[in-house]
Amino acid sequence: MNFIAIDFETAKYSRESACSVGLVKFLGGKAADTFYSLIRPPVLYIRPDFTDIHGLTVEDVRDAPSFAEVWNRSLRPFIGDLPLAAHNAAFDMGVLRAALDWYDLPVPPLRYFCTLQLARAAWPELKSHALTRLGEHFGITYDAHNALADAQTCGVIARKAAEQYACVHVGELLAAARLKPGSL
Numbered sequence: 001m002n003f004i005a006i007d008f009e010t011a012k013y014s015r016e017s018a019c020s021v022g023l024v025k026f027l028g029g030k031a032a033d034t035f036y037s038l039i040r041p042p043v044l045y046i047r048p049d050f051t052d053i054h055g056l057t058v059e060d061v062r063d064a065p066s067f068a069e070v071w072n073r074s075l076r077p078f079i080g081d082l083p084l085a086a087h088n089a090a091f092d093m094g095v096l097r098a099a100l101d102w103y104d105l106p107v108p109p110l111r112y113f114c115t116l117q118l119a120r121a122a123w124p125e126l127k128s129h130a131l132t133r134l135g136e137h138f139g140i141t142y143d144a145h146n147a148l149a150d151a152q153t154c155g156v157i158a159r160k161a162a163e164q165y166a167c168v169h170v171g172e173l174l175a176a177a178r179l180k181p182g183s184l
Contacts, residue, residue, distance in 0.1 A: 001029035001162050005085045005155030007147045008095040009054040011046040015098035019061050022148030024155045035078045036148040038064035054145040068103040087131045087154040089114035110184040115157045121177035122161040
């Protein structure tokens with residue numbers, strides 16, 4: 001199970017407004033490395049209700065690098081060719097795609113899978129498959145809506161699903177869960 005778990009927090013509803021990102025590299029199903037960065041959104045504004053969720057303010061990101069700087073210097077090299085995993089991947093892949101488009105950066109041929117869909121397939125008996133509820137179910141204590149903590153929890157959920165299905169590779173895990181990988 002080699003993959004990168006990723007999570008973004010945004011400043012407002014527009015997807016290019018990433019204000020933080022967290023990534024955890026899983027190799028052989030184990031967390032091997034992490035990356036976290038604040039990001040200065042293209043428009044220096046964070047909705048107060050979004051601050052209430054993730055705790056980030058304009059002062060926190062004012063001097064942070066832009067997405068383009070973080071992407072070129074750190075994110076793209078960290079990801080390499082590994083598939084991405086995100087909980088509610090439509091959101092996080094939408095943020096990634098929108099930020100790449102905003103800064104006119106080439107969109108790499110990355111593959112991804114959604115741990116929300118994976119959790120629904122692996123544990124249909126659970127009433128909720130929200131990341132916080134899955135964390136509670138599996139005894140994972142973490143700082144919800146912190147991008148790095150969310151990415152870490154997302155990766156653990158993927159690993160637990162792999163254990164549930166007795167799989168050691170992402171491809172066979174997705175096949176066992178009857179899911180198809182997405183492509184950025």
